[in-house]
Amino acid sequence: MNYISVFDVIGPNMIGPSSSHTAGAVNIALLAHQLFARPIAKVDFTLYESFAQTGRGHGTDKALLGGIQGFGTDDVRIRDSYALADAAGIEYHFTWDDKTRTAHPNTVDIRLESPDGKVQTIRGESVGGGKIRIVQINDIDVVFTGVYSTLIIKHADRPGVVAHVTNVLSRHGVNIAFMRLYRDYKGGTGYLIVESDENIPDYFLEEIRENELVHEIMLIQI
């Protein structure tokens, strides 16, 4: 995916009207949905800057609410995402914050809560043409785009996690394209993000989980 495809030019196939404010919003919320990987009882969206200013006219709210229900950019159900969220019993709330400045003008925070009270927040940016990046998970700064198969491992910031994970990946023959580490503070919570061109088979996630420093694993398949 490291080249400009004909389908990056003639595409994406998308529900209008805006690749950044509609398709990009869908993509951010869809990634949030995939990362959360559990039923959603409640969702709070906070839209900033340009998203907050022109989001209503671009259907950004419908796009976000569609994305967290698992709809893709070309899914016509996006138009009815409010009704479908109601039917699915998802409680939703939008905050249109046009005062706070963010690093990128098209920014949204998404807070997801499951029926059993599990909470996850992410911050995403829509950077143009439907392309996006996730820049925070649970208030820790990260960067990934979802263009590659992505393995996100939440762990304790102590020695041995990277060696353990790369060992498992290497045993299963997964080639690592990119790998980055983030943490809140020394000895606190860390995120290890591994991106690969190939599918990362989920059957060996159990092996990664064997290490007691690993708290949680999220996987996005392309």
Add this chain to the structure above:
Amino acid sequence: MSGVRAEARKDSGMTGENDMSMDFTSGSELYQLCREHGAAISEVMLKREMELGSVSEQSVRERLARSLQIMEAAVHEPLGQPRRSLSGLIGGEAWKVYNAGKTAEGRGIASLCGEALTRAIAYSMAVLEVNAAMGLIVAAPTAGSSGVLPGAVLSLSEICGWSETKQMDGLLNAGAIGYLLMRNATVAGAEAGCQAEVGAASAMTASAIVELMGGTPEMCFQAASLAISNLLGLVCDPIAGLVEVPCQSRNAIGVANAFTCAQLALSGITHPVPFDEMVDAMQRVGRSLPWELRESAKGGNAGTPTGCRLSAGGCAGCGRS
């Protein structure tokens, strides 16, 4: 597909193995590949896609068929069932253009622009209506310029009786030009104005029309250069920040420009500045456009008193309300 092209393909050996990469990063490299292989731009782009994506021709064509299917629906839907946009600024324009001057017998579109161009304009505006009403479209290269390519390719297909495969060639050719604009300049209105969106779409479409009408790769580049040149400096000034006005009628002018430039190129008219230099010129003009004229909804149409009034929240940037 013309007989000339079919023969050229046989001699080029492109169907057999080739260890040479079909990737390219400039118009001159693409032109060189076309010459070496006796291939059309669309063929080189197809091979590049297969090579870099490690996918089969069938898989590329299946995706192109899906793109065409979405485009077909988008150009036709508003003619039967016009819909207002989310804001109410546009809706029903495609139907009006399509039906203006239609005779009692229901034949053709007797109009100023002639049948082909009138239909192409109506189709391009139809796609923008679908887009503004949260319908399904194919960005080409952006949502705001998504009407130009399908408007031209699908209207000409109906009139000339082109096959689906030939329509796909049109998308591949346009994709090659668009890729170069995306790689070596930009197709974002926020970065370089409408010249980078409708201007890019128009250049892609002009080149595609030339190939589909039997022109050479050289003529394709001439058409694309002319199209960029004609819309150089076009500003991005959406009223209320929405992809509606002036975007919809800009798509119409993008189509008209593409038709004109294709016709010039097919007639043997050339632009003295090569394509790659025009791409660079577009990028530099874009950089020199003030922020007000790059999708901020503060200048041009958007910055007029009426433009500000139509913006629900008033205009913060210019001090008018």
